[in-house]
Amino acid sequence: MRRSCWGRARKNVIVIDEGLPRNRVTHESHGFLTRDGIKPDEFRRIAVEQIRAYPSVRFAADIAIEIGGADGDFKIATKKGDTYLAKKLLFAVGKKDRLPEIEGLTDVYGKSAFVCPYCDGWELRDRQLAVIAKGERAFHFAKTILGWSERIALFTNGPDELSDAQREELRVRNIPLHDAPIRRIVSEDGMVNQVELEDGSSIPCTGIFFAPTLAAGSDLPQALGCELTPTGSVTATDALGKSSIPGVYVAGDIATEMNQLIQAAAMGAMAGAGINSELLAEAWEARGQGTQS
Ligand SMILES: Cc1cc2nc3c(=O)[nH]c(=O)nc-3n(C[C@H](O)[C@H](O)[C@H](O)COP(=O)(O)OP(=O)(O)OC[C@H]3O[C@@H](n4cnc5c(N)ncnc54)[C@H](O)[C@@H]3O)c2cc1C
Structure with missing residues (x-):
């Protein structure tokens, strides 16, 4: 079991990723400034390489299959049999195209x-x-x-x-x-x-x-009780990507109809800031009560 949660903000983060991004079928990716025309897997390789510079972020090539618990104490079970504990969750599970x-x-x-x-x-x-x-x-x-x-x-x-x-x-x-x-x-x-x-x-x-039929990349947000929009996206209740469930954030295709990499990246950055400010506020309270976590 491992504690999870944000790299540059010095938080422990576990990125559980099955590694099947929606654009994997394409040879070139466009519209992300500084990366126009890049192969999607090269884009991901660079991203992972740069994130690895922050030792508090780890990657698990695995599939999250079940999530229980609540804000401050989530429990994530994976297909490979690992369990992770996390104070906060970010769903960036994307969408799937049904051709x-x-x-x-x-x-x-x-x-x-x-x-x-x-x-x-x-x-x-x-x-x-x-x-x-x-x-x-x-x-x-x-x-x-x-x-x-x-x-x-x-x-x-x-x-x-x-x-x-x-x-x-x-x-x-x-x-x-x-x-x-x-x-x-x-x-x-x-x-x-x-x-x-x-x-x-x-x-x-x-x-x-x-026009493909779009489905959520994972049923987990819905299983956890997150509200969905009529088009099947997870509803974000504020600009930072806070879902209807406390402690749970959403970013990327799963939370928008504007399905673009630059949008997904921006939403991820916003959600990161939202999660970090919640954690900082909680740490502040705990510090005031002498129960620092
Ligand atoms: C054919 C095609 C071409 C495209 N070309 C472009 C382009 O040129 N430029 C552009 O800006 N956008 C493009 N897009 C859109 C772009 O792919 C998406 O907007 C972007 O990938 C969204 O990022 P995301 O992180 O939300 O989801 P994704 O990139 O789809 O990533 C979701 C990740 O979550 C993982 N996942 C899902 N469920 C679980 C689970 N339970 N446990 C673990 N991991 C899980 C998936 O395996 C995947 O790795 C294209 C899309 C398609 C279909």
Whole structure:
């Protein structure tokens, strides 16, 4: 058993990480100033190397499977059989992408098919793009992707779930709408070149944006009683990432719809400050009562 809790602030921290970050499928990461174009695993390697300079932070390549206790006295059990004691918790468990079941999509995912134009739109700019989504999301996605390429076609992979007004808006803007089920994505070395439809047509394209279904990276925040937003993120009750459960903080994708590395890092820094100020306030009280912990 080990006491956990913040490096530069001279707190003992245990980082329990299964090591499956959401962007691991990509070859390049974008939008994090000073690190544009870096490979995600190199980004993590540098981060871990720099954190290791602070001896009170340790890493466990493990999965947290159960958490009990309450503020000041949490108990975390891991898959490898370790138990950690912690005064405070920070959930930075991310989100998982569930891909639509389309043959050939996994071959191109992270290479020429992406989920976020802010992350990968620049690389696909001005290409002939397939946007794969349904309903309101498809409509919003099509409008957004137009910011990176004028040459887009919308594929709804079955009933489009759009309103007549939305169909008309797409039509007057010359955005082709394909509602036949997708048979498969045709690609070579991860680079898409066609979308084949069940109606027998084949539409050329050199890039894809699609809408995945997002799930929480772990059920633990919910199991501990953290409140969730209607979209499945953990609710933060203040700007520092305090959850609805005392002593529990959240940061990164699990707590926001703006899924970007720089945002996740900033949220982590805020949560770190929040946790540290709680610990400092508690230590101050304990010192006043002569019961320093
Ligand atoms: C294809 C793709 C490309 C992207 N490209 C970019 C880009 O170019 N630029 C950009 O800014 N953003 C990009 N993103 C978004 C970016 O990946 C996320 O915003 C970022 O990874 C969020 O960081 P996080 O720490 O919240 O979660 P993650 O990076 O997903 O990390 C969560 C970690 O928690 C671990 N974990 C979960 N549950 C447990 C548990 N119970 N016990 C132990 N460990 C656990 C996971 O294994 C994982 O290592 C991309 C996303 C995708 C899907």
